[in-house]
Amino acid sequence: MKRKSMKLLMSLLVTASLLVGLTGCGSKDEGTKAESPSTDTQTEESSQPAESEESETEGEATDKIKLGLTIYSTTDATAGPVVNNMQTACDGMGAELVIATDEQNPEKEITNIENLIANGCQAVFCLPYADDSIPRIAKICEDSEVYFGFYWYDLSNEETHDVCYASKYFLGNIYEDDVWSAYTAMKTLNEAGASHIGMFGLPTGRTTTTKRDNGIAQACEEFGMEILVEDRVNTNTSDDAASSVESMVSAYPELDGIVIAGMTQTCLPGVIQSLQNLGMTEQVKVSCIDFNENQTEYFEKNSVNGVIGGHFTGGAWLAVLAVNKLQGTPLVDEPVSIKDEFIVLQSAEDAKNYDAHLYQELPYTADEYAQMSKKINEGFTYEDLLKVVGSYSIEDVMTRHNVE
């Protein structure tokens, strides 16, 4: 009997641990009010978009506009700021944000969207990991009469573009010029004197990958650079990236530059460590796309020549579009595609300024976001939003926040 009870207890323990594991995937971010969709069963709100004006006060959570975000992580140097900015935008405009993490898994992303909608979100946002996902996402949102939009995503595929723009629930997409980012990363290497390049790339089959590859190819042609070797697999851990660099350097002794066209968050420490072990920090220049937590230190040690990133306000702009739409004061009637700006770091000072004014503090305060709600600031227009988006830079933030 005792043995049976013990078994039952242990079974329950493992089941509970599994549930903790699963819900942990969509865990809360400290400092945000985000809630995991699978654990939040308290608020039961209509999934119908609230076109009419809300009369209730902002303080009551149950009356707030509820937005949903599915993202691969909530805390690393690239995804964390997206979440924090979007949360601040929602706080400023009096909306509630629900976050689910998807680990870049297209199926999980779809499930998250369904969960967010079931959770009462009136608009949901994601980065489609495959073009094939878009018709499914559009259908789910249309069936549920929930608005949707994409961050970090360029609707360059005509088919998916038409699917989205045909939907009356599509708010828009925020995209970056990924050809430019990759081109700039390569240009940085060229300026540092590198021309024989080893490349860490994103997995093939994604729009972002294609664009960054195009940018790299464009730079190669223009500056007479050559990609000697590329690795699209060993980017998920520092150790794998370190081994890959050892192999690259051994196979191509003429290699004098490494470009990381994505996943810098995970692989940059391994790349730097490996070059340090091989005593080749001086000889091999490094440039990358996406920010890393340790980039300031790497700039100070001259281990890295350039980092392009800071493209983390897209979620906030989608929130601005959605809140205005849902409170009955749309900034624009048609779906929109807005180009977000990258930030280029090329020195320790750049990295320190970025860290202090755009990472530790956010580029826009809750008050600034509040002014982007027509309910609060009647005079705010779509053109004003485009102006704000277009002027995004370290200098812009320092000027607005009166930093000398």
Place this chain on the structure above:
Amino acid sequence: MNKKISNAIVVVMVPIALYLFFLLLRPKSFGKINTVYIIITQSFITCMIAWGMQYLAKMGEFDLALGAEMILDSIIAALLSTRLGIPGIVAGCLLSAFVCGILKGVLYRVMKIPIMILTIALIYLLGSFGGLITNSAALTIAYEHTFLGRAPGNMIVFLLTGILMYFLANKSVYGSNVNAVAGAPGISRNNGISVERTKIRSLILSSMFAGIAAIVQLSHGSGVTPSVGLDSIQNIMQPMMSVFIGFVMAQYVNVVFSIFVGSILMSIISNGITALNWSSAIYNIVVGIILLLIMAYMNVAKIYSKRHEEKVRAIANIKEMNL
């Protein structure tokens, strides 16, 4: 020729042949002694994980949580390294590995479910635990604490682990028990060997070996990123292949050495694909083809060896009859 030496030659010929294959395709890269050095040192981590895995694998079980455990070990080690330096890395990895091993052992003893199912559940638990500790952020260690990830630190750890593995596999009662259970669990049970206890010990040992590998891995890459979901299984694919190759070769040489050869093969393939700048998608195809070729080669070698023995015996018999 001494049979042991001829057997060893049969096994050693496999990585040499594979190396020559890549040397022919890209002499500029594979013609350097530095490439041999890189191939050998890169195989250390894979080999140490594979050594730990092989006990359970012999008994038909697989511990799929080892990758998640190594990430958790590294996270705890990275956190401890900020206060204690290298001792913190060693203590963090080994302590975490021991706790994980005990946890698996207790759960297996109480629940009596197949190890594969149990460890899949643990992947989620350990992955999320690591994510919660670090708030899903990547952790790095200082360069001065990375001694065990580069020569001679990694070589010392590897050699010590190899010696430990040799004694466990060949000179200990535990090693004999594993062989007995792997051969015939029923007979072993009748002879007083506890199958369950042997598996629990193997679970703990596989964790400890993974913990040692995590020390070198963290020091080599100088960072760790928490992994939720089943992604961490990817970390044990190469060691698993090394175990399979090692088992095929174990009929010729000691399993400790054959698994090392298996790890070197994986490292040669990985380096070869990088050197040739082949698409990463080809990697699995190449691994599959090479595995099949190795098995075919081993079978041919076995048949040849058997025929040769029969021939020698027949000649000896004829000589005896003539006398």
